[in-house]
Structures are given as structure tokens and as C-alpha cells.
Amino acid sequence: MKEKLEKVNEFEWRLPKSVRKEMKVDAMIIANEKILNAIEDAAVEQLTNVACLPGVISPVVGLPDMHWGYGLPMGAASAFDVNEGIISAGLCGFDINCGINLIKTNLSCIEVKKRQKELVNELFTKIPVGVGGKGKLRLSADQLDEVLSRGVDWAIDNGYATKADKAATEEGGMMAGADPSKVSDMAKKRGAPQLGTLGAGNHFIEVQKVTDIIDKDAATRWGLEKKNQTMIMLHCGSRGLGHQVASDYLKIQEQAVKKYGIWLPDKQLACAPANSDEGQDFFAAMQAAVNFSFTNRAVMTKWIREVFEKVFGRTWEEMGMDTLYAIAHNIVKLEEFKIDGKKRKLYVHRKGATRSYPGKPVIIAGSMGTSSYLLQGTENALIKTFGSSAHGAGRAMSRHAAIKKFWGGKIKDELSSRGIETKSPNPKSLAEEAPLAYKDVEAVVDSVHGADISTKVARFEPVGVIKG
Amino acid sequence: MKKYRIIDDLTSDVMFEAYGKTLKEVFENAASAMFTVICRVDDIKTGKKLNVEVTANDTAELMINWLQELIGLVDIESMFFSKFEIREIDNTHLKASIFGEDMEAEMGETVVKAVTYYKYKFEKTKEGYMTRVSLDI
Numbered sequence: 001m002k003e004k005l006e007k008v009n010e011f012e013w014r015l016p017k018s019v020r021k022e023m024k025v026d027a028m029i030i031a032n033e034k035i036l037n038a039i040e041d042a043a044v045e046q047l048t049n050v051a052c053l054p055g056v057i058s059p060v061v062g063l064p065d066m067h068w069g070y071g072l073p074m075g076a077a078s079a080f081d082v083n084e085g086i087i088s089a090g091l092c093g094f095d096i097n098c099g100i101n102l103i104k105t106n107l108s109c110i111e112v113k114k115r116q117k118e119l120v121n122e123l124f125t126k127i128p129v130g131v132g133g134k135g136k137l138r139l140s141a142d143q144l145d146e147v148l149s150r151g152v153d154w155a156i157d158n159g160y161a162t163k164a165d166k167a168a169t170e171e172g173g174m175m176a177g178a179d180p181s182k183v184s185d186m187a188k189k190r191g192a193p194q195l196g197t198l199g200a201g202n203h204f205i206e207v208q209k210v211t212d213i214i215d216k217d218a219a220t221r222w223g224l225e226k227k228n229q230t231m232i233m234l235h236c237g238s239r240g241l242g243h244q245v246a247s248d249y250l251k252i253q254e255q256a257v258k259k260y261g262i263w264l265p266d267k268q269l270a271c272a273p274a275n276s277d278e279g280q281d282f283f284a285a286m287q288a289a290v291n292f293s294f295t296n297r298a299v300m301t302k303w304i305r306e307v308f309e310k311v312f313g314r315t316w317e318e319m320g321m322d323t324l325y326a327i328a329h330n331i332v333k334l335e336e337f338k339i340d341g342k343k344r345k346l347y348v349h350r351k352g353a354t355r356s357y358p359g360k361p362v363i364i365a366g367s368m369g370t371s372s373y374l375l376q377g378t379e380n381a382l383i384k385t386f387g388s389s390a391h392g393a394g395r396a397m398s399r400h401a402a403i404k405k406f407w408g409g410k411i412k413d414e415l416s417s418r419g420i421e422t423k424s425p426n427p428k429s430l431a432e433e434a435p436l437a438y439k440d441v442e443a444v445v446d447s448v449h450g451a452d453i454s455t456k457v458a459r460f461e462p463v464g465v466i467k468g
Numbered sequence: 469m470k471k472y473r474i475i476d477d478l479t480s481d482v483m484f485e486a487y488g489k490t491l492k493e494v495f496e497n498a499a500s501a502m503f504t505v506i507c508r509v510d511d512i513k514t515g516k517k518l519n520v521e522v523t524a525n526d527t528a529e530l531m532i533n534w535l536q537e538l539i540g541l542v543d544i545e546s547m548f549f550s551k552f553e554i555r556e557i558d559n560t561h562l563k564a565s566i567f568g569e570d571m572e573a574e575m576g577e578t579v580v581k582a583v584t585y586y587k588y589k590f591e592k593t594k595e596g597y598m599t600r601v602s603l604d605i
Contacts, residue, residue: 428577
């Protein structure tokens with residue numbers, strides 16, 4: 001399918017709807033030539049599947065970190081009409097509101113380096129990590145419902161977050177349409193012991209240093225002052241609660257596909273008409289999972305602050321540890337865009353994609369041991385990609401293949417020789433996240449910058465990594 | 469007869485096939501295969517026992533529901549499992565006892581987010597049954 005891509009410019013490629021008779025709209029890929037070569041043909045084919053769905057709005061967007069995923073690639077955005085379109089559990093991904101919190105400090109990396117090992121060990125001890133990392137909070141059913149309904153507002157009331165944290169979180173850390181009654185008992189039982197846990201897979205906490213400030217104005221506005229300033233990146237999601245919500249509604253929407261007579265090119269794109277019960281119930285349950293995830297990261301942010309207080313002997317306020325921004329990667333949202341000159345509300349599905357709104361922060365995490373970027377959203381993202389940008393480097397190799405190819409101990413040694421301290425409950429998890437298992441993050445960031453769907457503000461490199 | 473094997477697939481995170489002469493065997497072996505991904509099964513003791521009951525509309529769905537139930541129990545019970553005994557099974561219903569121990573971080577391998585329908589198969593074969601399952605990790 002890749003051979004049918006038409007070059008629009010150095011960073012944009014169009015797959016016209018004429019390549020497949022069922023396609024209702026074009027697909028578009030944001031990528032420079034280097035990154036385009038690294039994208040699998042099967043992932044491009046998946047974009048064309050989405051372009052066949054009812055009420056889809058042109059174009060279906062593939063971002064430069066896109067790689068094959070279940071149903072739709074990770075690294076994609078698609079939008080649907082509120083009446084004629086669909087809402088899909090399959091287009092959102094299993095880890096609802098997997099996302100990133102970026103936390104500032106005013107510490108220089110020289111000071112952090114002196115306590116680097118201690119800091120990484122303390123973070124690893126304080127925050128439950130990995131598949132076997134047991135949560136420390138035990139929420140009652142009522143408390144959990146409150147988290148699902150109120151998100152970061154619950155965290156504020158219970159001393160885990162501040163109003164400033166809320167202001168620096170997408171959606172203010174709380175999607176108002178969340179309805180806990182649409183979340184299954186199984187999902188709630190899984191979520192109750194997991195608030196404040198990192199999980200495994202590609203989830204991590206990284207202590208980073210600023211290596212380059214590219215856009216001084218934006219950097220100053222967001223409190224990035226100088227090179228070598230220490231930052232913290234926290235990447236995780238809605239844990240078993242979100243996985244269960246996605247699995248439950250995939251099943252419900254599989255039935256809905258039959259009930260409403262929707263033709264699907266791939267069973268994993270289970271969906272339901274946007275205004276049906278099966279569509280709206282998923283939307284309400286997904287928002288509850290989104291709120292759980294925002295709260296999960298807020299709780300861990302508090303614990304990260306406490307670790308820094310212990311290691312550096314100052315309060316977190318003295319160390320300026322404010323949330324720079326907290327964003328979601330896997331999410332469905334009702335957002336307004338100008339389509340053919342008219343303002344329209346659309347159900348935007350971002351799967352492995354970051355919101356990119358003019359003037360707002362966009363965070364792109366590199367693979368373990370490589371650089372990460374802070375960028376700024378643009379007007380062009382609203383026009384080209386439904387206000388979306390890339391979310392990470394994007395896998396180039398399956399996790400299983402990476403485990404077979406790399407040995408975790410060697411990766412730890414290699415990172416250590418570059419001055420990066422790592423800690424993980426299991427060496428295999430370092431292998432599955434080996435830098436070579438991912439695409440080149442620099443090429444991903446060059447692509448979104450070149451296409452002007454978000455522009456570079458600052459570059460970070462890791463100093464310490466806690467890997468789930 | 470081989471109990472299961474992990475298959476290299478270009479894009480899927482983890483894919484495995486499990487086999488069995490009987491329904492009981494293929495369900496037990498599929499669970500064993502999945503837990504090699506989740507934890508260090510060989511080191512998990514079998515001192516704690518849980519009873520599980522799963523239903524579905526047909527056998528293919530029963531396999532998905534069974535594996536999905538086990539993923540959920542890891543979170544809910546904070547346990548890893550290493551032994552699976554199907555006590556009763558027909559095409560739409562099963563009762564099982566599962567054995568394991570409380571989870572410890574160092575015993576974990578990775579989080580399985582979900583059982584997917586990607587290239588999913590549940591088939592009757594000459595020898596009995598075969599299922600092919602992809603896991604999102």
C-alpha cells in the first residue's frame with residue numbers, strides 16, 4: 001500500500017481514497033522520508049480500514065511514530081461526525097489515557113548527578129512498579145466512584161494534587177461526561193487496588209536534563225530557564241481499570257456492529273453509531289477511565305515530590321516542582337474544528353497521539369536512553385491533523401522480538417556507561433524497551449516540526465530511568 | 469503432544485498457540501502459555517487456590533473470556549498463577565480451580581493488557597483442539 005502514497009511535500013504524504021473502493025476519505029501520513037521508510041506497510045493498510053468507517057471526516061491521520069496496533073496503528077488520529085459517525089473502543093486503544101506528566105524542577109543536573117543512584121533507588125522503592133508492584137492505596141467503592149467522576153479534583157481534595165496541577169492538565173484533569181455506572185464491576189475491582197501504580201510495558205519515570213532550548217519565548221513562558229535544568233517525565237495509564245473498560249466495550253460494540261449493520265474491514269475496529277447507547281455508554285465509561293488515569297499520575301507526582309524532598313532536603317515548592325503539563329495519548333474527545341469553513345463538533349479518536357492546540361505544550365517521549373522533546377501546538381495542527389501530534393518514538397520491533405534480540409543486563413550496562421542510571425524489577429523489561437526497538441525520535445520530531453503540526457521548544461536527555 | 473508454543477509474528481506483541489486432546493487440556497494449556505508472559509511461572513508456588521466460573525455464547529468466545537478473566541484476577545487478587553485445573557467444561561461454560569501465590573515484584577514479567585481477536589483461532593483438529601491467541605502487552 002505504501003507505494004500508492006503521493007508526496008504532498010517533504011513531510012506530508014497522501015493516500016487518496018481512490019486506492020480502495022470502500023474508502024470514504026483520504027488518509028494522510030506525516031513523516032519525513034527516513035521515518036516513512038521505517039513505517040510498516042500493514043500499518044498503512046490499517047489507516048485505509050479506518051477511512052472506510054461511517055461518518056469519517058477527511059483525512060485519517062497517521063503520525064510519524066505510527067506502528068501497527070490492534071485495529072488501528074498506534075500513532076494515529078481520526079475524526080467522526082456527531083450524527084453520521086461512530087464512536088469506537090477499538091480506535092482508542094486498550095490503555096485509555098495512557099499519557100505523560102512533565103514535572104519541572106529548578107535543580108541543576110550537576111546537583112542531581114551527585115545523588116543520582118540514591119534518587120533512582122528511592123523513586124523505585126516509593127512508587128509501585130511492574131506487573132507485580134502492589135498498590136499502597138485501598139479505595140472504597142464510593143471513593144473509587146469519586147475518582148472516576150471527579151479525577152484530579154478528587155486528588156486535590158485528598159491532598160495529592162494542587163489547583164496548579166489541575167490547571168496544567170489536559171481537560172483540567174476531569175472529563176465531565178464520566179459516568180461510573182457505565183464502568184463494569186470487574187473494571188472497578190481491578191482499578192481499586194491500582195491507583196498510584198506505574199504498571200509495566202513502556203511505562204516509566206525518567207529524570208531528565210535540558211540539553212537544548214530551541215524556542216526561548218515558549219520555554220520561558222513554561223518555566224524552562226536554562227540548559228542542565230532537571231525535569232521529570234512520568235508515563236503511564238489507567239492500568240487494569242482502563243484495560244477492562246476497553247475490553248468490555250469492544251465486546252459490546254462487536255454486537256452493536258451486527259445490530260446496526262455496520263460493515264467493518266477489520267473486526268478489531270468494533271464501534272457503534274455515535275448517538276447510540278453503545279456509543280455513548282462507551283464514551284461515558286472511557287471518560288471515567290480517563291479521570292482515573294489523570295488521578296493515577298497526580299498521586300504518583302506527589303510521591304515523586306516526596307522522594308525529591310527526602311533526597312535533596314528541601315520542600316518541593318522550594319525546588320519548583322510544578323507540573324509543566326499533563327497530557328493524554330489514548331482518548332476519544334468531542335472537539336470543535338473548522339471543516340470546509342464551517343465550525344463542526346467531531347468525535348476525535350487519538351490512539352498513541354497527543355493533542356496539539358495552538359500555544360499549548362506537546363510532549364514527545366523518546367525511547368529509553370534517548371532524547372525527549374517539549375514542543376508547542378500550532379494552528380496548522382487544527383487544520384491538518386485534528387489538533388494532534390506524535391506521542392513518542394514509536395516501536396520498530398515487537399516487544400517479544402526485542403526480548404529475544406536484546407539482553408536487559410547489557411542494556412543496563414550500556415546506559416550506565418553513558419551516565420544513565422536505570423532500575424527495573426525485571427531485566428527483560430529493559431530489553432523490550434531497548435532503544436533500538438524504536439524508531440529514531442529525532443526523525444519523528446523533525447517530521448512534526450517540518451509539517452508544522454507542533455514546533456520544537458526544548459530537548460531533554462535522561463539521567464535516571466525507572467522502568468515498569 | 470506439545471502443550472503450547474510462542475509464535476513470532478511480525479507485528480503482534482505476543483502470539484501463542486495452545487493445543488489439547490480435549491477441551492479441558494486446551495483451556496488449561498492456553499492459560500499456562502499466557503502466564504509465561506505475565507510472570508516467572510516456574511517459580512510461582514501453588515499454595516493459594518481460587519475457583520473460577522466463566523460463560524460465553526460459544527467455545528471460541530469461552531476461550532477469550534477465560535483468559536480475560538484470568539488477567540482480571542491478577543489485578544483483583546494481586547496474585548500470580550501457575551497451575552490451572554478445569555473441573556467442568558462444555559461449549560459455553562466452565563468451572564476451574566486456579567493455583568498461585570501473592571505477587572512479588574521480582575516475580576513479574578509484564579502486564580498483559582488484553583486478549584485480542586487479531587488472527588484469533590479456535591479449531592478442532594485431528595488430534596483434538598488448537599487455539600491461537602494474540603495478547604496486547
